[in-house]
Amino acid sequence: MTVSTIALNDGTTIPQLGFGVFRVDPAETERIVSDALEVGYRHIDTAAIYGNEEGVGRAIAASGIPRDELYITTKLWNSDQGTQSAFDAIDLSLEKLGLESVNLYLIHWPRPDLDLYVETWAAMEQIQAHGKATSIGVSNFHAPHLDKLLASGTVVPAVDQIELHPAFAQAPLRAYLASKGIATEAWGPLGQGKYELFEMPAVAAAASAHGVSPAQAVIRWHLQKGIIGFPKSNSRERIAENFDVFGFELTDAEMAAIDALDAGL
Numbered sequence: 083m084t085v086s087t088i089a090l091n092d093g094t095t096i097p098q099l100g101f102g103v104f105r106v107d108p109a110e111t112e113r114i115v116s117d118a119l120e121v122g123y124r125h126i127d128t129a130a131i132y133g134n135e136e137g138v139g140r141a142i143a144a145s146g147i148p149r150d151e152l153y154i155t156t157k158l159w160n161s162d163q164g165t166q167s168a169f170d171a172i173d174l175s176l177e178k179l180g181l182e183s184v185n186l187y188l189i190h191w192p193r194p195d196l197d198l199y200v201e202t203w204a205a206m207e208q209i210q211a212h213g214k215a216t217s218i219g220v221s222n223f224h225a226p227h228l229d230k231l232l233a234s235g236t237v238v239p240a241v242d243q244i245e246l247h248p249a250f251a252q253a254p255l256r257a258y259l260a261s262k263g264i265a266t267e268a269w270g271p272l273g274q275g276k277y278e279l280f281e282m283p284a285v286a287a288a289a290s291a292h293g294v295s296p297a298q299a300v301i302r303w304h305l306q307k308g309i310i311g312f313p314k315s316n317s318r319e320r321i322a323e324n325f326d327v328f329g330f331e332l333t334d335a336e337m338a339a340i341d342a343l344d345a346g347l
């Protein structure tokens with residue numbers, strides 16, 4: 083299976099489909115990430131706050147997959163915002179992951195109440211300059227946070243990882259990000275199982291027309307919109323199903339019908 087890639091604004095590329103490990107039990111992470119790597123995923127999205135970076139690291143080490151074939155993202159937690167705490171946080175994440183560098187390091191949330199994200203971004207730039215993260219970006223940032231960051235920083239974030247699925251398609255924020263050359267990553271790409279996305283007629287119809295599952299149709303919608311995503315599942319069967327999305331293409335009419343599900347929520 084060849085996973086499509088997206089070119090980032092710093093000259094690197096990212097596999098468009100990855101595997102996310104939010105709420106994956108630390109005790110089960112090694113097994114579940116090993117399953118994902120065996121299925122063929124090469125892009126893993128974790129975070130310090132998930133408490134499972136060590137399990138991700140063990141799965142990477144056990145896989146024997148060359149480091150340059152893997153794309154690993156982790157995130158700096160809110161309590162680590164600030165200069166020295168960011169330097170300490172990346173070192174701890176790298177130690178837990180057993181890596182010399184991550185491909186992508188993100189500020190997890192802007193937390194404007196802390197008023198530290200501009201300072202933290204300057205630290206992220208240094209983390210990148212020291213080679214501890216090839217690319218740097220943000221998560222859950224809205225346009226005003228990014229405007230402030232762009233006005234003070236020298237590196238434009240490579241990505242913004244935001245909640246995004248067909249019922250919450252974030253069109254205005256995606257347009258803003260595109261205008262700044264920032265790639266969009268979707269968290270909760272399947273709606274975290276909360277929005278009955280899979281029962282929505284436009285999703286069900288597209289899935290049945292292509293003989294695929296509703297989850298596969300939703301993942302395909304993300305891919306065809308140029309969005310980077312990393313659906314999560316603990317089940318090997320679903321992990322494989324979610325990766326098997328490169329053998330069909332939604333039609334323009336099917337894409338438009340799924341686009342029409344956006345309720346803003």
Ligand code: NAD
Pocket residue numbers: 101102103104105127128190221222243244268269270271272273274275295297298312313314315316320323324
């Ligand atoms: P998701 O949208 O990927 O949904 C996961 C849920 O969907 C699973 O628990 C499972 O119940 C269901 N599911 C998965 N595959 C299925 C299938 N084939 N058929 C039926 N149901 C299926 O939600 P998520 O895990 O919250 O988001 C994906 C990743 O995004 C996370 O693992 C994490 O890496 C990232 N994330 C980031 C943030 C952030 O603040 N940056 C927040 C949440 C998640």
